[in-house]
Structures are given as C-alpha cells and as structure tokens.
Amino acid sequence: xxxxxxxxxxxxxxxxxxxxxxxxxxxxxxxxxxxxxxxxxxxxxxxxxxxxxxxxxxxxxxxxxxxxxxxxxxxxxxxxxxxxxxxxxxxxxxxxxxxxxxxxxxxxxxxxxxxxxxxxxxxxxxxxxxxxxxxxxxxxxxxxxxxxxxx
Amino acid sequence: xxxxxxxxxxxxxxxxxxxxxxxxxxxxxxxxxxxxxxxxxxxxxxxxxxxxxxxxxxxxxxxxxxxxxxxxxxxxxxxxxxxxxxxxxxxxxxxxxxxxxxxxxxxxxxxxxxxxxxxxxxxxxxxxxxxxxxxxxxxxxxxxxxxxxxxxxxxxxxxxxxxxxxxxxxxxxxxxxxxxxxxxxxxxxxxxxxxxxxxxxxxxxxxxxxxxxxxxxxxxxxxxxxxxxxxxxxxxxxxxxxxxxxxxxxxxxxxxxxxxxxxxxxxxxxxxxxxxxxxxxxxxxxxxxxxxxxxxxxxxxxxxxxxxxxxxxxxxxxxxxxxxxxxxxxxxxxxxxxxxxxxxxxxxxxxxxxxxxxxxxxxxxxxxxxxxxxxxxxxxxxxxxxxxxxxxxxxxxxxxxxxxxxxxxxxxxxxxxxxxxxxxxxxxxxxxxxxxxxxxxxxxxxxxxxxxxxxxxxxxxxxxxxxxxxxxxxxxxxxxxxxxxxxxxxxxxxxxxxxxxxxxxxxxxxxxxxxxxxxxxxxxxxxxxxxxxxxxxxxxxxxxxxxxxxxxxxxxxxxxxxxxxxxxxxxxxxxxxxxxxxxxxxxxxxxxxxxxxxxxxxxxxxxxxxxxxxxxxxxxxxxxxxxxxxxxxxxxxxxxxxxxxxxxxxxxxxxxxxxxxxxxxxxxxxxxxxxxxxxxxxxxxxxxxxxxxxxxxxxxxxxxxxxxxxxxxxxxxxxxxxxxxxxxxxxxxxxxxxxxxxxxxx
Numbered sequence: 001x002x003x004x005x006x007x008x009x010x011x012x013x014x015x016x017x018x019x020x021x022x023x024x025x026x027x028x029x030x031x032x033x034x035x036x037x038x039x040x041x042x043x044x045x046x047x048x049x050x051x052x053x054x055x056x057x058x059x060x061x062x063x064x065x066x067x068x069x070x071x072x073x074x075x076x077x078x079x080x081x082x083x084x085x086x087x088x089x090x091x092x093x094x095x096x097x098x099x100x101x102x103x104x105x106x107x108x109x110x111x112x113x114x115x116x117x118x119x120x121x122x123x124x125x126x127x128x129x130x131x132x133x134x135x136x137x138x139x140x141x142x143x144x145x146x147x148x149x150x151x
Numbered sequence: 152x153x154x155x156x157x158x159x160x161x162x163x164x165x166x167x168x169x170x171x172x173x174x175x176x177x178x179x180x181x182x183x184x185x186x187x188x189x190x191x192x193x194x195x196x197x198x199x200x201x202x203x204x205x206x207x208x209x210x211x212x213x214x215x216x217x218x219x220x221x222x223x224x225x226x227x228x229x230x231x232x233x234x235x236x237x238x239x240x241x242x243x244x245x246x247x248x249x250x251x252x253x254x255x256x257x258x259x260x261x262x263x264x265x266x267x268x269x270x271x272x273x274x275x276x277x278x279x280x281x282x283x284x285x286x287x288x289x290x291x292x293x294x295x296x297x298x299x300x301x302x303x304x305x306x307x308x309x310x311x312x313x314x315x316x317x318x319x320x321x322x323x324x325x326x327x328x329x330x331x332x333x334x335x336x337x338x339x340x341x342x343x344x345x346x347x348x349x350x351x352x353x354x355x356x357x358x359x360x361x362x363x364x365x366x367x368x369x370x371x372x373x374x375x376x377x378x379x380x381x382x383x384x385x386x387x388x389x390x391x392x393x394x395x396x397x398x399x400x401x402x403x404x405x406x407x408x409x410x411x412x413x414x415x416x417x418x419x420x421x422x423x424x425x426x427x428x429x430x431x432x433x434x435x436x437x438x439x440x441x442x443x444x445x446x447x448x449x450x451x452x453x454x455x456x457x458x459x460x461x462x463x464x465x466x467x468x469x470x471x472x473x474x475x476x477x478x479x480x481x482x483x484x485x486x487x488x489x490x491x492x493x494x495x496x497x498x499x500x501x502x503x504x505x506x507x508x509x510x511x512x513x514x515x516x517x518x519x520x521x522x523x524x525x526x527x528x529x530x531x532x533x534x535x536x537x538x539x540x541x542x543x544x545x546x547x548x549x550x551x552x553x554x555x556x557x558x559x560x561x562x563x564x565x566x567x568x569x570x571x572x573x574x575x576x577x578x579x580x581x582x583x584x585x586x587x588x589x590x591x592x593x594x595x596x597x598x599x600x601x602x603x604x605x606x607x608x609x610x611x612x613x614x615x616x617x618x619x620x621x622x623x624x625x626x627x628x629x630x631x632x633x634x635x636x637x638x639x640x641x642x643x644x645x646x647x648x649x650x651x652x653x654x655x656x657x658x659x660x661x662x663x664x665x666x667x668x669x670x671x672x673x674x675x676x677x678x679x680x681x682x683x684x685x686x687x688x689x690x691x692x693x694x695x696x697x698x699x700x701x702x703x704x705x706x707x708x709x710x711x712x713x714x715x716x717x718x719x720x721x722x723x724x725x726x727x728x729x730x731x732x733x734x735x736x737x738x739x740x741x742x743x744x745x746x747x748x749x750x751x752x753x754x755x756x757x758x759x760x761x762x763x764x765x766x767x768x769x770x771x772x773x774x775x776x777x778x779x780x781x782x783x784x785x786x787x788x789x790x791x792x793x794x795x796x797x798x799x800x801x802x803x804x805x806x807x808x809x810x811x812x813x814x815x816x817x818x819x820x821x822x823x824x825x826x827x828x829x830x831x832x833x834x835x836x837x838x839x840x841x842x843x844x845x846x847x848x849x850x851x852x853x854x855x856x857x858x859x860x861x862x863x864x865x866x867x868x869x870x871x872x873x874x875x876x877x878x879x880x881x882x883x884x885x886x887x888x889x890x891x892x893x894x895x896x897x
Contacts, residue, residue: 001398018398018435025435029373034365035358037574038434039525040606044831047525075358087356094348094797097805098221099355100525100574106356125840132831134525134575135221136808138842140801 004064008033009077019065024048026064027074035075035103039132046131049104049111050074056111058130075103078110086110089148097135105131109145118149164279164328173206174320176280176328177254202248202255203232203280209317211238211304214248216255217265218546219351220576222802222861224265226350227794228273231266234342235277235335238304238316245350250548250568258570260546261581261676263762263859266794270857278332280323287322288314337792337854346797351572361572363543364603366531371599372401374592375437377427377444378612381824382671383473385451386425393443394429399436403429403444406591408584413557417460418550420582422613422673428592434603451671469671473824479643480516482668483620486641487514491664494650497721498660500626503635507626511699515623515688517887518818519643520616520677521834526574527609530586533599538565541590544573544580551583558587559594578676582614607829615819616677618643619684623692626660631700633658633711638689641666644674647681647688652760653731654693656724657711672821678809679862682761683869687814687887690757690870695883704756704874705739708732726760730789733851734758734767737787741849742769752782755874759867762859764790765851766867768807772875779879779890781811781872784846788864791855803864804846810868812837815890 006013008031015030024041027033027050036059039047043058050059051073078084082091086109096102105128112119112127119127124142133141169175202214213229229245248255256272259265281301288306289296291314300307307313337344354361379385391403408424415421427444431437452471457464504510530543539559545551548568556563573580589602604612619642626635636658640648646665655661677683697707709732714720716728735758743749744756749771758767769785784807793799816835820827828834869887877883 018439020439021435025433029433029435032367033358034360034362034367037362037525038364038527038603040831042606042830042832045525045606045836075356078357082353082357090356091348091352094346094352094801096221096349096352096355097223097801098525098573098575099349099351100362102355103358121844128839130838132525132836132838134523134577134809134836136805136812136837136842137801138808138839139804139844139846141839 002065004067006067006072007069008072009074015064017064019063021064022060023050023062023064023067023072024059027059033074033076037100037103039101039104045101046108047101047104049107049131051107051111054111054114056108075107078106084110085148085151086113086144088151089144092147093140093144095137095140095144097137101131101133105133105141109141109148113145113149119145164276166283166324166326166328168321168324169204169206171206172321173204173317174280174283174324176203176276203236203276205316205320207317207321209304209315210244211242211316212244212246214246214255216248216258216269218258218260218548218570218573219247220260220544220546220573220580222260222265223349223795223798224260226347226798227266228269229350230342230347230794231270231273232277234340235274236281237301240342240347242304247570250552250570252549257549259549260576261578263764263862266857267763267859274334275332278334279328282329282332283323283326284316284319286326287319291319291322343794344792344796347795349798362526362574363531363571364526364529364574366542366571366601368533368599371531371601372430372432372596373434373437374428374430374589374600374602375441375605376406376588376602376608377429377441377446378423378608379448381473382422382613382821383451383471383824384448385423386427387447387449389427389444389446391444393445394440397436397440397443399432400440401430401432402596403427403440404595406588406595408587408591409558414464415456415458416550416554417458418547418582419554420584420614420673420675421456422584426588430592430596430600438605468669470669471671474670474672475822476518476820479618483516483618483641483643486666486668487620487622487639489666491639491641491666494648494663494665495655495721496662497655497658500635500637500660500662503626503660504624504637506628507635508629509627509631509699510624511627511696512622512624513692513695513885514620515691515885516620517618517684517687518820519618519672520813520817521610521819522577522579522677523610523834523836524573524575524577524579527606528585528604528612529602530589531599531601532586532589532593534559534590534594537561538567539590540567540569541586542569542571543586544571544576545583545586546573546576546580547583550581551586554583554587555590559590577678578680579614582675606831610829610834611826613673614675615672616683617645617674619647621647621685621688623688625692625696627700633696633700635660637662639664641668643668643672644670647684649681649685649725651723651725653715653726654711656719656721656728657715659720661720679761679866682759682862682866686757686759686866687869687873690759690867691873691883694755694874694877703745705735705744708735708758730765731758731760734765734787734789737849737851738767738769738785741787741847742785744769753875753878755871755876755878757867757870757874759863759870761866762862764788764858764860764863766864768867768871770868770871770875772879774879779876780841781843781875784843786846786848786864787851788848788860789851789853790860790863791853791857793850794857796850799850799860800848802860803848806864807846807868808837808842810865811843811872812841814869814872814887816888818888818891
C-alpha cells in the first residue's frame with residue numbers, strides 16, 4: 001500500500017492503495033465515486049472512460065501510481081448539475097436507455113469535442129468506437145455530439 | 152416468459168391517509184390468491200398495481216412498480232397514472248417502488264409485458280384518485296361533484312373556486328374508492344402518446360449511483376466467485392492458503408448454490424452448484440487474491456435437477472459431457488433427420504410435397520448468444536439472523552423471493568428486496584443465481600457483502616440464448632403456387648418453433664415439428680426468446696421462396712396474409728393477419744420499396760409477430776471498405792397506443808442496432824465445455840462505426856391497447872439483414888453469425 005495525492009475534479013484527494021490498483025477501482029471503491037463504470041477491465045468497452053489532463057483514457061488501465069500530478073476528471077466532475085454542453089445535448093436527445101455506458105460515452109464525447117470542436121460523422125465514429133453501447137443508442141449519441149458541437 | 156391474456160384475478164383499490172395527512176392510493180391485486188401461490192404461476196400474473204401519494208403540500212409522487220432496465224418503464228408507467236389523475240407531468244415525482252408483490256403486483260420486467268399489463272390497472276388507479284379528489288372538493292365546497300372539473304393537478308368549481316390536489320388529499324383519503332371509472336378516450340390524452348424525457352436522464356448523465364454495482368453501505372465487503380472453468384466440470388478441491396495471504400482478504404470458502412434436495416423454480420437456473428467465494432475489502436484486492444487460488448476441477452458427470460416450473464414438477468437429467476461446438480452442430484444435424492414431435496399439421500403436407508413440382512429446402516443455424524449486459528452481474532446482500540436485505544439489478548424480484556427464503560431459511564416477509572436500475576437485462580437478469588450466491592456469502596460472513604462478476608465471469612457463466620437450427624421446406628406446384636410448408640426445428644437445449652405463427656394459417660398443407668437436445672450449458676430468455684431465431688430463418692426462407700416463385704418478397708407475404716385473413720387454414724393462429732399486413736404496407740410505403748432511387752441499396756425486408764406486436768423492417772445495405780454495411784433502416788411497428796413516442800423510437804432504433812450486431816457478429820462457442828470467449832476482445836459487439844446512419848421508425852396509429860415493444864422489433868432485423876446480405880453478396884447466408892462466413896465459427 002502507498003499513499004497518493006490525486007487531483008480529481010479540481011480537488012486534491014488523498015488515497016491509500018496498492019500501486020497496481022487501476023484508477024477505476026480507486027474511484028469506485030476507495031473514493032466511492034461510482035459514476036465511472038466497470039465494463040470489461042481490458043479497455044475494450046469504454047465504460048470506465050475518464051479524462052487525464054483533458055484526454056480520454058480508460059481508467060481500468062491507468063494505475064494509480066502512474067497518475068502523479070495529472071488532472072483527473074470524472075463524470076461527477078464534468079460539470080455542476082449537468083450543465084456541460086455534452087450532458088445537455090444528451091438530455092436534449094434523451095440518449096440513454098439503460099444508461100450504464102453513458103458516463104463513458106459522455107466522457108469520450110467531451111474529450112473529442114475539446115480537441116475537435118466540429119467533428120465530421122467519420123471523426124465521431126472513429127473516436128467513439130471504443131465505447132460499446134449494448135442498448136444500441138449510437139445514432140442518438142452521434143446526434144447529441146453534433147448538437148453539443150454547435151454550443 | 153409466457154404471455155397471457157387471462158385476467159382472472161380481481162383487484163381492489165384501497166385508500167388510506169398518509170402519515171401527516173394526504174392521500175395514499177394503493178392496491179391489493181391478489182384477493183383470491185396468496186402471494187406464494189402466485190409465485191409458481193407466473194402465467195397468471197395479470198394485474199398489477201401502483202402507488203399514488205399526494206401530500207397536503209401538493210407533492211405528487213408515483214411509484215414505479217417494475218424494475219427499469221432501459222425500457223423506460225420508470226417514465227412510461229407513471230405517465231399512464233398521471234394521464235388519468237390529470238396532473239402536470241413536470242410536477243410528478245417518480246420513485247422506484249419497493250418489492251411488494253401484494254401491493255405492487257408481479258413487478259416483472261420481461262416478456263415486453265410491463266406497459267401491456269399495467270395499462271388498464273394504472274389508468275383505473277389514476278382515474279379513481281382523481282374522482283376521490285373531486286368528491287373531496289365537492290364536500291368541502293358543498294357543491295355537487297359533477298360541477299367539479301380538474302386540470303393539471305388543480306380542482307375547479309364552476310363558480311370559480313379552485314384548490315390544488317394536495318389541499319383535498321387528506322379528505323379524499325377518507326372516502327370510499329369509486330369503482331367502474333370511465334376512462335379517457337385516446338383523443339383526450341395529454342400525457343400519454345406525448346414524448347416525455349427519461350425521468351432518470353439527469354442522474355444518468357451526471358453519473359449518480361443508480362445501478363446495483365454502485366450500491367454502497369459502510370462496512371460493506373466485496374466478493375467474487377470462482378466458477379468451474381467449463382460446463383460439465385465441478386469443484387474437486389482447492390487450496391486458499393496463498394489467496395488468504397493477499398492484502399485486504401477476509402475469507403475464502405466454497406459455497407453451494409442450492410441444497411441437495413432443493414426443488415428449483417422455473418427460473419432457478421443451475422449452472423454450477425459449487426463455487427469458491429473470495430471476500431475482501433475492495434474489488435481490486437479480491438481480483439488479485441482470486442488469481443492465487445489453487446483449485447482442482449473434475450468432470451461433474453450426469454446430474455439430476457428437480458424443477459417445479461410451469462407444467463408441474465419434473466426431474467431433468469443434465470448430461471455431464473464436455474461439449475464442443477463442432478460436435479454440437481453435428482449432433483443437431485443428426486437430430487434433424489430423426490422422427491420429431493409433431494406440433495401442428497394442417498391438410499395433407501405429405502401429399503403436397505409428394506405432388507410438388509419444385510421443393511425448396513434450406514437449413515438455418517444460429518449459435519448460443521451471451522447477453523453481455525454492460526453492467527456485469529452483481530448483487531448486494533446483508534443477511535442477519537432473522538432478516539435479510541438484498542439489493543441489485545433484477546428483472547423478476549418476485550421469482551427470486553421464494554428461492555431466497557428457501558436458501559436462507561427465512562420467511563419471505565423477512566426478506567427485503569430492493570431493485571436498482573439495471574445496466575441492461577435482455578432476459579439475463581430474470582435468473583437470480585448471483586443474488587443467491589451473495590446471500591450465501593453474506594450469511595457466512597455475517598456482514599453486508601456486494602458480489603461482483605468480472606466480465607469474464609459474466610460471459611462464461613452460461614444462461615445463454617440457446618443454439619438453434621431449423622429446416623424449412625416449401626412445395627410449389629407446376630404453376631409455382633405454394634402448396635405445402637414444412638418446418639422442423641430444434642435446439643440445444645430447446646426448440647425454437649412457434650407452430651401457430653405465420654405462415655401457419657396461410658398455407659393449406661402445413662407441418663411443424665420439433666426436437667430438443669439436453670445440455671449442461673445453461674440457457675435463458677434472450678430478447679424475444681425463440682422468435683429471435685425464427686424470424687431470421689423463416690423470413691430468410693420466405694425471401695428465397697418468393698424468388699423461386701418470381702414474386703416480390705413483400706407481395707408474397709401480403710398475398711399469404713390476405714389468405715390468412717380471409718380464409719385462414721387451421722385453428723389457433725396466434726397473429727392478426729390484418730395488423731401483420733399493415734406493418735408490411737407501412738414499411739413498403741415509408742421505405743420507397745421498389746422505387747428506382749433506392750436502386751443503390753441492397754435491400755432486404757422482413758416482418759414478424761411476437762409479444763402481441765407487429766414489426767417490419769427494410770434494411771438498406773451497401774459495401775463500405777469492402778465489407779457489407781447496413782447504411783439505413785426503415786421500420787414499421789404496430790404495438791397499439793404508444794405511451795412515450797420518442798422513447799419508443801429510441802427502443803426500436805436500439806433493437807435494430809442490436810439485431811444487426813447479433814446477426815453479424817454474435818455467437819458463443821465451446822471447446823470441451825469451455826467458453827471460447829470471455830471478454831469483448833474476442834466476443835464482438837456492434838460499435839458506433841458499424842451502426843446504420845439512420846433508422847427511420849414509424850408506428851401504426853391506432854387506438855388498440857398497448858402491446859409489447861422491447862422485444863418485437865428485434866427478431867425481424869435478423870431476417871431483413873440476411874435478405875439484404877444476399878443482395879449485397881449474391882450469396883445466401885444460412886448460418887449466424889453472418890460475418891464469420893458460412894458455418895460461422897462452428
């Protein structure tokens with residue numbers, strides 16, 4: 001076990017964890033921040049997507065010991081009260097069915113728009129293809145991203 | 152998951168005062184049956200219940216009886232109450248109800264039944280509550296009740312007096328519940344059939360702890376189970392000494408799911424009866440410790456399960472062999488040639504085939520499918536000496552309660568079941584063995600415990616969609632008229648055949664037969680069970696028959712349905728030929744079927760009836776990067792009155808995407824009993840770039856009481872994809888998944 005000071009959603013959080021612990025489980029178990037979801041554990045589904053210095057990463061592959069000073073943003077920290085344009089667009093298009101994958105979808109979409117404010121359909125498909133939606137809400141996700149891009 | 156139209160239990164509404172004043176309207180639906188009796192008679196669960204609570208300060212709360220797994224019942228069911236109650240939807244607070252089969256009914260999410268079965272009782276509840284509020288206002292104002300009107304949660308008298316519902320709620324609670332309410336006519340609906348946003352949308356997009364896997368109580372332990380590595384294997388012995396030395400680990404022990412003499416209910420599936428439980432402080436620690444287990448497994452041999460499902464108590468012999476998919480395929484081919492059980496026979500099919508000028512015969516195969524809900528199976532339990540609390544994702548809390556009571560040796564009333572939002576279900580979470588496992592673990596640990604399956608555990612545990620095959624034969628006379636139709640189908644371990652569905656009723660000489668092969672690979676309901684295979688096979692076959700007859704595939708179906716409507720063959724035809732034809736007509740019109748501007752697409756059509764609804768799709772395929780790609784889909788659905796149109800469109804679009812994904816890529820195969828896939832790196836799921844660019848959904852507009860929607864749009868996608876694929880590749884595809892080549896992986 002080791003102690004880490006992590007910058008999460010603009011606050012410093014002190015945690016004690018085994019250095020090999022993925023951020024996913026530090027967030028979910030240690031910090032009781034369950035918005036970041038466990039889906040596959042091997043970076044194949046995207047449910048656990050968070051931002052590391054604004055870049056979308058799979059938290060199931062990010063060891064707590066590798067985070068250092070980097071800024072971690074989770075779905076809980078994306079905005080206060082769903083005011084981020086991506087969250088607003090998700091509500092406008094009523095995207096969710098079961099909703100389980102949507103934290104990861106939203107985090108991937110928010111990172112995409114940060115780097116590419118006006119993505120084409122192909123850009124969206126390419127950067128969102130790592131996020132599986134078992135309910136099949138892909139069309140609405142794409143529409144929501146386009147709506148968010150306009151804001 | 153049998154559907155039934157038998158409404159054989161009468162319910163009554165009951166009003167009482169809320170603590171602190173206000174109206175609580177509840178139901179008691181099982182006045183003629185004990186809850187326990189109903190547990191083993193799911194087919195009779197026909198009338199359901201809800202709660203309406205109105206407080207003096209005008210908080211209007213509606214409890215959703217059925218668990219939410221993405222079908223949007225937490226929004227649509229309360230909408231039905233709110234419609235008749237006449238309240239402002241934006242002021243309604245919705246909560247998931249507690250598990251209470253007496254007050255809230257069966258609370259079963261599955262079989263596309265939620266809206267269909269709750270429709271009438273929830274409307275009656277809303278109307279009764281509204282009437283009681285009107286009566287309370289009439290009393291208070293000392294005016295005749297017929298001079299009271301309501302609008303959006305406010306009571307009005309024609310002389311200008313008004314009051315919010317909350318003001319009259321306490322008095323209303325003291326009144327007798329009116330019977331035989333006149334319900335609104337559809338043209339007066341102001342909430343139903345108007346799109347409303349997902350009631351939990353805000354919580355979803357902000358990552359609130361909605362799901363079972365998010366369930367947390369202080370001091371809770373985390374558990375994982377290690378199940379045998381293959382179907383047909385069991386635990387021989389294990390050494391936990393290394394695992395126990397790992398940090399954060401509390402205990403390692405084996406658990407038995409059921410006692411030896413346990414009589415399984417119809418949904419108590421038994422994949423592995425003994426597993427190793429690893430319990431510790433955190434998920435990562437438990438995952439790591441589990442890797443240190445040293446377990447020996449052995450062949451389980453044949454076993455016997457006593458199952459008390461529909462049709463009474465039966466002994467089921469489960470073969471112990473270690474199965475391999477290629478052998479399963481071979482076995483199915485052998486069974487298909489043997490005498491089978493006749494399910495339906497009309498006319499003289501033998502003579503029709505004997506006299507046929509042309510016989511078309513085709514065989515279709517489909518593999519096991521893993522549900523792969525995005526939220527892996529998990530459940531929380533806190534079992535104490537005299538009571539238990541369990542919480543998590545479950546489609547059928549009422550079915551798990553008696554089993555939990557039996558396992559824990561507690562009376563059912565001492566077991567509290569909380570239903571969390573589910574990260575997908577698709578049928579998988581009707582089978583609660585993960586809840587039994589954690590109940591066992593919590594009982595042993597004497598502590599609150601959350602059990603989590605890893606993705607690998609989830610994918611390799613079984614309870615799959617069965618493996619199916621069917622051979623279809625059509626007899627054509629010298630004039631290319633269809634004179635005979637024969638289907639023989641089977642599967643591992645169940646047959647897919649619905650003998651009384653189309654084209655039964657449309658062909659003079661018809662024969663349906665079926666057979667089954669037992670297996671130790673456990674199976675369960677998977678979105679539109681059996682239909683999801685039949686629609687693929689039958690609808691591909693009809694495409695080929697139409698081609699052989701020189702007819703347009705929609706025209707052939709419409710001709711057959713016309714026959715079935717005007718002069719149906721045989722009895723017990725399950726479908727309404729007119730409604731079936733109407734979705735084909737609608738999809739034909741909306742897709743521009745046969746129009747030259749659509750010549751750039753490789754088009755396939757299919758239609759199907761299941762779960763009391765009708766669905767038809769036209770799939771437009773193109774070649775992209777050298778691969779077949781579904782670019783757009785047009786869908787026509789008749790599910791009666793649509794409660795929440797935008798959410799219903801979302802559901803149909805999702806079913807289309809799901810159907811394309813499963814038919815292209817889905818499939819679980821086995822080698823010596825071991826699942827060939829355990830995660831999304833090799834079990835391929837449809838992704839963003841593989842989804843169509845547009846899915847245009849149209850509903851038949853009618854005033855028929857709502858029928859199912861979660862499942863019906865799914866099965867015909869398979870057939871439409873297969874038929875489009877033929878146009879795209881020039882080759883018929885008979886074996887799913889289509890994208891792995893004929894024969895698939897197996």
